[in-house]
Amino acid sequence: DQQVKQNSPSLSVQEGRISILNCDYTNSMFDYFLWYKKYPAEGPTFLISISSIKDKNEDGRFTVFLNKSAKHLSLHIVPSQPGDSAVYFCAASGASKLTFGTGTRLQVTL
Amino acid sequence: SAVISQKPSRDICQRGTSLTIQCQVDSQVTMMFWYRQQPGQSLTLIATANQGSEATYESGFVIDKFPISRPNLTFSTLTVSNLSPEDSSIYLCSVEDEEWPEAFFGQGTRLTVV
DSSP states (O other): SSSEEEOOOOOETTTSOOEEEEEEEEETTEEEEEEEEOOOOSEEEEEEEEEEOOOOOEEEEEEEEEEEEEEEEEEEESSOOOOOEEEEEEEEETEEEEEOOOOOOEEOOO | OOOOEOOOOOOOOOOTOOOEEEEEEEEOOOOOEEEEOOOSEEEHHHEEEEEEEOOOOOOOTTTTTTTTEEETEEEEEEEEOOOGGGOOOEEEEEEOTTTTOEEEEEOOOEEEEO
């Protein structure tokens, strides 16, 4: 039972444009949501998070939006840069553990 | 933020053998976590390791297959026993940040079983 889903395995965006990565979840008990970025041969690194009591959190080029009624969150990266090319995982926190999605591979092209 | 050193970074093992993965943190942490990432899959939590107590395993993972040690607040090991090709995965250790749940990860161990 996949409680956190990222339905797009890959995304290609032109440099300077907006990247939008999506994530859906099923468990309404999740109280915190996070995005991680992963480069090859490295562990995931924390990017940005949002509490379930908020609907938006912004940090520089990265903004996360949460729609609790739809059980949906998205990560917006603007403007996208070639260095943003990586696999992005969304994760949800509940019961003192994280549940991860399957990841979306973002490719930012020149 | 915690700095996590995980060893080995990769290994190729014969089926039937075991591999022990080490995770060293540069600060004392209460909880350490071990994850598995199978090819094309998400990160799946194997177990939570607390110092001074038995590890807590997630559904589908058992101590005989994945024994864990946590001798102090900065170190843990995960052993993957009786290896089969299905165990070929990336194994990651993770620690909780002071601002849980923003966890930090080691660089991972890529295991290939032949």
